Amino acid sequence: MKDEDSKGIRLSRQRETILAELRKVKTHPTADEVYDMVRKILPRISLGTVYRNLDTLSNRGVVLRLGGAGTQKRFDGNPAAHPHLRCSVCGRVDDLEWPFALPDLPVEHSMGYVDLRCDVEYVGICPTCAGKNN
């Protein structure tokens, strides 16, 4: 179904570049950071366009929008649900390489919610930030 959704997508140079850049990195950049990355290739792109495209892409399930506790949203080129590590100090997000089964929610506990997916985040302090305070 993901391919279904991507089918109807119009492929502008901007959108193409944003997606390519996002898939190139292993970090989880904010819209601002994506803007900076893409601007090196398309200097005339606007921040609004970056926001619009990140929105479109995440709605189509091509990329992942990470809620996060910070104010800024972060984006992940890998659209599959997978657990993350997030630093509560600097907001940095890392992929967690630990294949543990995300438990499916029994229907009798879903309280009428549908289309559920499971979001798991381990929140703590990253090595860099932990080092500064010690």
Added chain:
Amino acid sequence: MKDEDSKGIRLSRQRETILAELRKVKTHPTADEVYDMVRKILPRISLGTVYRNLDTLSNRGVVLRLGGAGTQKRFDGNPAAHPHLRCSVCGRVDDLEWPFALPDLPVEHSMGYVDLRCDVEYVGICPTCAGKNN
């Protein structure tokens, strides 16, 4: 330790009321909603004060600040980590009454992060929002 932290806390009428109101409800109100609730009791309280207190209380671990994927943060009078259900349409958050063990992250996978806690959220569409579209 929760009591330890709360010890040093100054107990103004505003802070007291905010905490009491937050504990009174089972919803997970936004700062705005807390403001509305508290204003009925303390009509002269300012939104800034509500934000400052929610910040203080969550930093001390007295209440829980929920990251959520939406823009607004929500708050939970129950400071213990527990899984939530979140509606991706309206942003509503419910407590999930399903005691499954939040998996502890093995140190060898923590990538240097410390003080980790696990945040589990099932994201879907709530009964109300699902009903509207069908």
Added chain:
DNA sequence: CTGCGTGCAAATGGTTTGCATCCAC
């Protein structure tokens, strides 16, 4: 051609902050 996508800039909206005053301890 047609309409979606873009650049630009202004508008939004949640959250934070500076400052003088107030009150809990």
Added chain:
DNA sequence: GTGGATGCAAACCATTTGCACGCAG
């Protein structure tokens, strides 16, 4: 009495949006 807490309003900043033009299909 004293420093943290408050009310108010302005400041911030990430994100969104209106509009006229441009380009992909």
